[in-house]
Amino acid sequence: xxxxxxxxxxxxxxxxxxxxxxxxxxxxxxxxxxxxxxxxxxxxxxxxxxxxxxxxxxxxxxxxxxx
Amino acid sequence: xxxxxxxxxxxxxxxxxxxxxxxxxxxxxxxxxxxxxxxxxxxxxxxxxxxxxxxxxxxxxxxxxxxxxxxxxxxxxxxxxxxxxxxxxxxxxxxxxxxxxxxxxxxxxxxxxxxxxxxxxxxxxxxxxxxxxxx
Numbered sequence: 001x002x003x004x005x006x007x008x009x010x011x012x013x014x015x016x017x018x019x020x021x022x023x024x025x026x027x028x029x030x031x032x033x034x035x036x037x038x039x040x041x042x043x044x045x046x047x048x049x050x051x052x053x054x055x056x057x058x059x060x061x062x063x064x065x066x067x
Numbered sequence: 068x069x070x071x072x073x074x075x076x077x078x079x080x081x082x083x084x085x086x087x088x089x090x091x092x093x094x095x096x097x098x099x100x101x102x103x104x105x106x107x108x109x110x111x112x113x114x115x116x117x118x119x120x121x122x123x124x125x126x127x128x129x130x131x132x133x134x135x136x137x138x139x140x141x142x143x144x145x146x147x148x149x150x151x152x153x154x155x156x157x158x159x160x161x162x163x164x165x166x167x168x169x170x171x172x173x174x175x176x177x178x179x180x181x182x183x184x185x186x187x188x189x190x191x192x193x194x195x196x197x198x199x200x201x202x
């Protein structure tokens with residue numbers, strides 16, 4: 001799933017390990033999400049949205065939304 | 068390999084690797100005892116008992132894998148589940164094909180206990196294909 005996780009993370013000066021720790025997942029999970037190799041669960045997506053203080057769709061591009 | 072590093076770096080993975088080596092060691096030990104001829108001197112009931120003992124470390128390994136999947140985060144759990152399913156499927160497919168080749172094409176006999184080493188060989192080989200789910 002195309003996402004802005006890397007941009008949001010680096011804008012806050014977080015490493016992949018920092019973000020993983022804050023979200024309760026491994027650094028490898030963050031690497032995989034940023035590389036579009038893992039679609040996170042809804043729960044993890046909401047955790048990210050809360051951490052970055054934004055909406056889920058501001059992090060993950062909704063492929064089903066007609067714009 | 069990236070997948071190997073995934074399994075090496077989490078606390079759950081360290082426990083999983085320790086358990087894997089322990090169960091694999093028991094399996095190898097039983098095979099060494101059998102190959103060394105120890106079973107030849109046993110009465111038939113004891114031979115049956117030792118034969119079924121081989122299944123215990125395999126069951127233990129499946130338990131260790133399930134615990135690892137349960138205790139890991141969603142990415143590592145999903146990766147390991149895919150890797151286990153792929154390796155099991157490839158090992159079963161190859162061994163079934165060989166069995167038919169034995170029966171109908173004159174292939175050399177391979178003992179059934181070879182399925183476990185074959186599974187582990189497949190487990191390593193399928194890792195790159197387990198990293199991302201098929202869509």
